[in-house]
Amino acid sequence: MDKIFSDKEYLALAVTEARKGANKTWQNPQVGAVIVKDGRVLATGYHHQFGQQHAEINALSHLVNMEQARGATMYVTLEPCCHTGKTPPCAKRLVDVGIRQVVIGQLDPNPIVSGKGVKLLQAGGVDVKLANFPMTINHAYNSFYQQQRPLITVKYAMSLDGKINKQTGKRTLLTGYTAWLDSQHLRAQQQAILVGEHTLLVDDPELTVRQEILLYPPIRIVVVHDVNLLSSQLMLFKGDAPVWILSQTPLKQSLPGQSKVFVNAEWTPQAIIALLTKKGIQSLLVEGGSHLQAEFISQQLIDQLVVYIAPKLLGGGGLPAVAGTPLPQLIDFKQFTVEQVGADLRVSSRREV
Numbered sequence: 001m002d003k004i005f006s007d008k009e010y011l012a013l014a015v016t017e018a019r020k021g022a023n024k025t026w027q028n029p030q031v032g033a034v035i036v037k038d039g040r041v042l043a044t045g046y047h048h049q050f051g052q053q054h055a056e057i058n059a060l061s062h063l064v065n066m067e068q069a070r071g072a073t074m075y076v077t078l079e080p081c082c083h084t085g086k087t088p089p090c091a092k093r094l095v096d097v098g099i100r101q102v103v104i105g106q107l108d109p110n111p112i113v114s115g116k117g118v119k120l121l122q123a124g125g126v127d128v129k130l131a132n133f134p135m136t137i138n139h140a141y142n143s144f145y146q147q148q149r150p151l152i153t154v155k156y157a158m159s160l161d162g163k164i165n166k167q168t169g170k171r172t173l174l175t176g177y178t179a180w181l182d183s184q185h186l187r188a189q190q191q192a193i194l195v196g197e198h199t200l201l202v203d204d205p206e207l208t209v210r211q212e213i214l215l216y217p218p219i220r221i222v223v224v225h226d227v228n229l230l231s232s233q234l235m236l237f238k239g240d241a242p243v244w245i246l247s248q249t250p251l252k253q254s255l256p257g258q259s260k261v262f263v264n265a266e267w268t269p270q271a272i273i274a275l276l277t278k279k280g281i282q283s284l285l286v287e288g289g290s291h292l293q294a295e296f297i298s299q300q301l302i303d304q305l306v307v308y309i310a311p312k313l314l315g316g317g318g319l320p321a322v323a324g325t326p327l328p329q330l331i332d333f334k335q336f337t338v339e340q341v342g343a344d345l346r347v348s349s350r351r352e353v
Contacts, residue, residue: 008133011034014033018031018077023188026050035069035073044062070097074094079117102127152284157309167318171202193285206236223292224247245260290322297322332351
């Protein structure tokens with residue numbers, strides 16, 4: 001391979017490798033690795049799939065022989081692990097094969113690893129350099145361990161006058177096919193999708209990703225008063241993606257598909273997030289309706305906002321995008337972006353933490 005001359009360029013190559021594992025690593029981070037010796041790239045690797053080789057071991061497997069690793073430098077986007085999980089500790093393996101230096105893009109925020117991988121490498125005589133490289137991957141993974149809860153995205157489509165439905169009780173199709181494709185891509189990046197009971201019954205959504213086959217499709221979650229009143233013919237019960245029903249009453253009948261029921265006297269946003277955090281779910285897409293969105297926003301349980309705006313007006317009788325629970329104080333959002341998707345606009349912003 002051609003020569004690359006800086007840590008930044010090697011780490012950028014490692015990030016490119018890491019992206020190859022997008023939507024396949026489930027609750028593991030996307031990680032890429034590059035092995036360099038005498039100014040040349042000898043091998044690259046990435047974490048292909050949850051439960052399989054980590055990026056460091058995958059890169060080592062691409063060497064002509066393991067002797068090449070002795071005295072080499074490995075560039076890796078995330079701190080090598082130091083514990084035995086589904087695979088042995090990567091840091092120990094790097095010591096054993098004689099890697100001379102490891103340049104790390106960022107420390108692992110997971111407390112099982114954070115800083116411990118570095119110490120294991122250093123104890124084994126490996127020179128460790130923390131590059132603090134600006135990462136464009138693993139936003140949900142990092143946020144989960146920093147905030148101790150999933151990364152929460154609220155998404156909806158609305159008219160120019162801020163309405164999501166023409167009238168209560170009926171679904172209104174606002175945006176076009178290009179916006180729909182974009183929203184499918186957004187779904188594919190999530191570990192869970194959430195809607196309220198009103199949206200479930202009015203829209204009868206499938207809540208799946210239909211443009212690609214995912215190894216780990218998002219868990220489809222709905223909040224209802226009584227799970228026993230749900231029809232087995234709902235589109236929610238179609239397909240293979242798991243379904244979680246958050247009900248206020250216990251289940252008294254069988255449900256189709258991969259359905260699980262969780263019972264709580266009141267499913268507040270805090271209760272929902274507590275459940276997801278306990279289950280290790282790192283990202284949640286809230287897709288409606290307006291009252292559920294208002295509840296999450298009022299509790300400031302929102303990190304990202306994605307809004308599709310259709311060039312239509314629905315008038316004063318339409319249902320607002322966010323309605324119900326008031327917001328006690330202003331929430332600041334930054335990194336504001338606007339792009340055209342077909343005939344519609346996509347507005348996205350990330351909350352300033």
